[in-house]
Structures are given as C-alpha cells and as structure tokens.
C-alpha cells in the first residue's frame with residue numbers, strides 16, 4: 160500500500176507499506192538512501208516511479224508486543240515501553256499520553272502518602288486493558304489493509320464506504336481514541352472510568368472556573384455539584400486534593416479524576 164499525505168505547502172509525506180515483505184520478515188533499506196525506497200515504490204505500484212527531492216527518510220517495522228505487567232514494585236511502564244503495535248489508526252502516541260495522564264496524579268498521590276499505593280496497581284490494570292483494546296483494533300486494521308487477495312480488496316472498498324456512515328465514524332473515532340471507556344459520558348449516563356465532557360461550570364467566589372477542563376488544570380479531583388443536589392459521598396472521603404465546582408449539566412454529583420475520567 161502507498162499512502163500520500165499532503166502537508167499543504169507542496170511537500171508530501173509518502174508512506175510505503177510492503178505488507179507481503181513484512182509478513183515474511185523482509186529487511187528495510189538504509190535510512191539515508193532513497194534507492195531502496197524507490198525500489199519498494201516500483202515493486203508496490205508496478206510502475207517505474209522515482210522520488211523527487213527527499214528531505215527526510217526513515218523506516219520502521221510493524222511490531223506487536225505487550226508487557227505482561229505494567230508494574231513491578233517501584234518500576235511502572237508507560238508508552239511504547241509497555242505496548243508497541245502497528246501504526247494503523249495512529250494510536251501509539253495517543254495511548255502513551257493517556258498512560259502518562261493516568262499515571263501522573265497517581266504517582267503524585269502515592270509519593271505523598273504510601274496508603275495510595277493501590278492507585279498504581281489500578282493504573283496497571285486499567286491501562287493494560289485499554290492497550291489490549293488498542294492492540295486488537297490495530298491488529299485487525301493491519302490485517303484488513305494487508306490482505307492481498309481480491310476479496311480483501313473488495314472488503315476494503317466496502318469497508319471504506321461503511322466507515323463514512325456517521326454512527327460508524329463516531330464509533331471508530333471513539334475506539335481510535337484508545338482511552339478507558341472510550342466516548343464521553345453525558346447527561347444522566349455517566350459511567351465510572353468514562354471520559355468526562357468539557358461541561359460548563361457556574362463560577363463561584365471559591366472557584367472561578369467556567370469549564371470543567373479549565374478546573375482540571377489545577378491537577379485536583381473535581382467534584383461536580385449540581386445546583387440542586389446532594390454531594391457525591393466519595394467527595395467526603397477523598398484523601399486527595401479536591402476542588403468542588405457548581406454545574407447545571409448534571410442532576411447528580413460526580414467526581415472527575417485529574418486525568419479527566421469519572422471516578
């Protein structure tokens with residue numbers, strides 16, 4: 160497969176996927192030599208094409224590896240150190256950043272008080288589950304892209320048409336976000352672990368924030384308290400820094416973790 164991605168200023172990013180070669184463990188060419196890339200381009204397209212002015216060239220392999228555990232005593236894994244998978248769907252960095260967001264506040268809490276050590280175990284479980292989902296999806300997408308048979312081509316053409324349908328597109332986008340409980344919980348439907356949407360807040364003298372994401376920048380847990388409603392009981396027992404804000408976006412109170420997910 161050949162991917163051509165325009166930068167918009169006359170330059171292009173060209174990605175060459177020699178799927179058949181990767182399946183048999185082929186060796187990529189040297190990174191500073193355009194010869195192997197041109198040879199690959201000819202082999203994939205079947206045409207005698209040459210590369211113009213090349214600014215940068217690099218090669219990579221489609222790895223598929225997952226750490227059995229994300230935590231061993233004081234060692235905690237995140238990002239590609241924990242999970243590497245094919246770049247289909249562009250999720251590697253996103254997943255690693257989500258790891259870091261989930262890990263940061265937990266580490267701060269555990270360092271401040273060893274009683275919060277279990278938060279790190281919860282990180283290891285939650286993020287490994289999220290990475291499992293990402294790896295299943297990227298693996299499936301790679302197989303979908305790579306099948307050389309005619310039926311594979313027909314499936315791709317049909318699949319691209321289906322992927323344009325708004326409900327399918329929304330589901331795919333949520334899955335590609337690679338976060339726990341993908342999709343934002345809104346209104347009455349709030350799931351623990353789901354991403355919280357950026358709801359408007361009612362500023363008070365003690366909390367001037369106008370939006371949830373703004374309040375989350377404090378690095379605290381945010382207690383969303385409806386105008387007419389009782390506090391979330393977990394807010395009273397939270398040993399971690401907590402910021403209480405008022406909102407009319409929910410009828411019930413909720414606590415949002417510093418990484419933007421519902422407790």
Ligand SMILES: Cc1cc2nc3c(=O)[nH]c(=O)nc-3n(C[C@H](O)[C@H](O)[C@H](O)COP(=O)(O)OP(=O)(O)OC[C@H]3O[C@@H](n4cnc5c(N)ncnc54)[C@H](O)[C@@H]3O)c2cc1C
Nearest residue numbers: 219220237238239240245246248249250251252253254255
């Ligand atoms: C072709 C391609 C396209 C991609 N496209 C996307 C995309 O569109 N979207 C997306 O989300 N992701 C994409 N990814 C994946 C993304 O690039 C990686 O998931 C991400 O860069 C991983 O970041 P990281 O910080 O976890 O690891 P790395 O970027 O590997 O960083 C680890 C760092 O640690 C350093 N290091 C290693 N060992 C040591 C040591 N012993 N001591 C000190 N330092 C050390 C390394 O030098 C490196 O700088 C793509 C990947 C590829 C190959």
